[in-house]
Amino acid sequence: MTVPSADAFLDCIRQLRDVPVPELYCEFRIERFAQENDDEGRALVRRAYADIYERRVRACDHGTVKWLWNDPAFQSAWKRIRGRRPPVEPTWYAHEDEAFLNRKFAQLKEAALSGDRAQFFSHVRVVLYDHFAAWDWLIGLTEALHEYLYLDAAKIAATNRKCITERLAAAIKGIEALAQLADDPFASALYESVTRGTGHHARLSEMAGTLSGLKEMTLIDPENLYPIARLDDTVKERLFVWRIAQLNRRRWRVPKTALIADLMAIEGFATQPDERTVERQCAAFDDQLTRYYRQFDTTAAGKRIAVDAALWRKQHPGQIEAYLAARKLKPRRTTAGAKNATVEASTVGTETAQNEESTTVIK
DSSP states (O other): OOOOOHHHHHHHHHHHHTOSOGGGGGGOOHHHHHSSOOHHHHHHHHHHHHHHHHHHHHHHTSHHHHHHHHOHHHHHHHHHHHSSOOOSSOOOOGGGOHHHHHHHHHHHHHHHHHTOHHHHHHHHHHHHTOOOHHHHHHHHHHHHHHHHHHOOHHHHHHHHHHHHHHHHHHHHHHHHHHHHHHTOHHHHHHHHHHHTTTTOOOOHHHHHTTHHHHHHHTTSOHHHHOSOOOOSTTHHHHHHHHHHHHHHHHHHSSOOHHHHHHHTTSTTOSOOOOHHHHHHHHHHHHHHHHHHHHHHTTSHHHHHHHHHHHHHHHHSTTHHHHHHHHTTOOOOSSOSSHHHHHHHHHHTTOOOHHHHHOOOOOO
């Protein structure tokens, strides 16, 4: 099959992202699930999952998805994460799985009866935005392929890396000038007068509030922020490796270099690095990420994260370790500081429909 066009990729990404059904949000009212008769609430949960399934079917029928499904390299990669060939359409019918629907309804019912609105709407979001974890991965892969095939993102990143220090200095100088204008009551009054009714009305003092954030940004070295430094014949491939490694880490906590090497044999790649090359690149990205977080920990936000993480650990002693041990996982490799603790804390207890549907084979 011919490699899809840029427009075809964008249309495919739109359809893949269109699977959630947020338009049903207003119908999930807490009183509807707190009432004695469960029929209305159960029907609404079933309707949401039926709509999600129909959208999945439409997305899987897109020419770009079919192009991926039929590519031998993608089939090899998909087997690594799902243990089987890619399906021509979704193979799990949530709206027909009574046990699954009963669990989802019971969660909503319990939260509604307790009067815990935050918990109730948390469950609502899980239902309306549910799609199995491999679907999120597929969206990320499609976006990365579009970027590799049709965008000049690597060159832009390398250019921005060279310019960010200079741009930050200019921005700080400009914001400092805004702060001085904000301290001038006559200038402030004039600014509000000339911007009123233009759609761009704002107080100078509010704009000047970004100064501290810009100064915090200067604490991060550009070499630790951008994954691309040099421009050569493989720069687009290296950016793709970085994109997919990040995507895989969010899903499986590891870059899965063999999977990345498989993907780079998909039709359209100018260069196909072997797994050993991908391993070296991912190791370099890991080192860069470690340096980044060490610098991030010195920022005001990094220090707040450290305090929050320490508090969470104190309130939930042993939970992170138990969670990791039960799943035979190692702590994420970031830094020895707060970021690691916070990332682990955010993972513990987050069991959603994604986990119920996704059965992965890690290789």
